[in-house]
Amino acid sequence: MIVRPYGDTTGDGMVQVSFTLPVPHDRRAEGAALQLAGKMGLDPAMVVHAKQMGTGFTFFVVYGRVSHLVDTDRVTVVERDFPLLAAKDVNAAVRSRLRRKLVVVGACIGTDAHTVGIDAILNIKGVAGEKGLEYYRELRVVNLGAQVPVPDLVRAAGAEKADAVLVSQVVTQRDAHLHNTREMSAAFREAFPAARRPLLVVGGPRFDEAMTGELGVDRIFGRGTTPREVASYLVHALIERKKAA
Template sequence: MSTLVRPYGDTTGDGMVQISFTLPVPHSKRAEGAAQQLAAKMGLDPALVVHARPMGPDFTFFVVYGRVHHLVDLDAVEVIERDYPLLTPKEVNAAIKRSLSRRLVVLGACIGTDAHTVGIDAILNIKGFAGEKGLEYYREIKVVNMGAQVSVPQLVDRAVAEQADAVLVSQVVTQRDAHLLNTREMSAAFGEAFPAEKRPLLVVGGPRFDEAMAGELGVDRIFGRGTTPGEVASFLAHRLAS
């Protein structure tokens, strides 16, 4: 089986793709022409503007459909594979009880100006996500959810007070790389507040993170979009109760 693949649109290997973007120009025929020109410079040939919608008086949102001639080599794709087994809640609880002889303390928050708690709540709250119960459901895990717009000093102070084993941070706001700046600030603050062997496990998640950047950002794990509570619980058990 060939490891070289091309995008699929109408027929196999036709290279057709759909992209969307916004230009800071009022909606007009000229704006559509500008969108078509941009798409052509991006390698779409032909580039067809299939949707254009005003976004207020000064911006226009576009969807462009066209063909690319690039190939993807599947053998050259590098991703972060899960290196731990997925456990059931019962297995996670048993591992924690066996190894720690106490409840595992997890502190969660959205830091900086980020007010989007849907992600952190999906992982922590008992209602969970994708048919899985959140970490509050786990008998051997104590969850402290600090909510949104938590400053880094507040997060560190609470981690000290709660004697947290792990700190989970969700970041959705990404303008001007706010999620990266906040994560670096957090990891630096925890590095100053704790000896290396005493620092809680630092885990961040959000739809715009690159999972391969954990080392660069100074955290122990990055989880991307679609992560379930069971994946996070299994990782915590793997790292803290194995």
């Protein structure tokens, strides 16, 4: 199906974008914003909001029309390739197939101090009406918290005999989330033989779920992920790994 952005009327192509330019707010700055919008394909475009942000920076909101079309039949996404289980089914699968508790170690690594994401998945209170992984009787959860150095995470995973390591990354300036994830995956591959390496799972709002191979992890979860999805994936992946062993 071919679609175009919707603003005031169906298919009118109207979009709204925001950005910051390193210039003080004046008429010339607004002209620069419109020039940038034109280069982005917005025609006509108008500045609907402009505000100086500190010294020498201006934040803009620009509204305009694009002529581009999108073919939804050519959109590729990472589909969920595992069954979504209820908590009781996760517990039953762990008992019957793994025959021991499934150990999960979670953390925010590097300088990332934003624990809201990892806590939503791990803590019993959970998110969006779903209990976190601590609620699952057959899972043992170790939450290391924020700003955990990668070597400390590797040591903790080894000491706890972790089946899976969950890492949340919210800070994305200068692609910090990508650099930290690559560092983590390299460290685990150096510290563990392939057969004993924990599942490496990362999550955050700015990750591309198709980058698992490039980042060296087993799974990437994006925004809106729930504890149930993570628990279901862990059970599925570990059972599949056990079958292949």
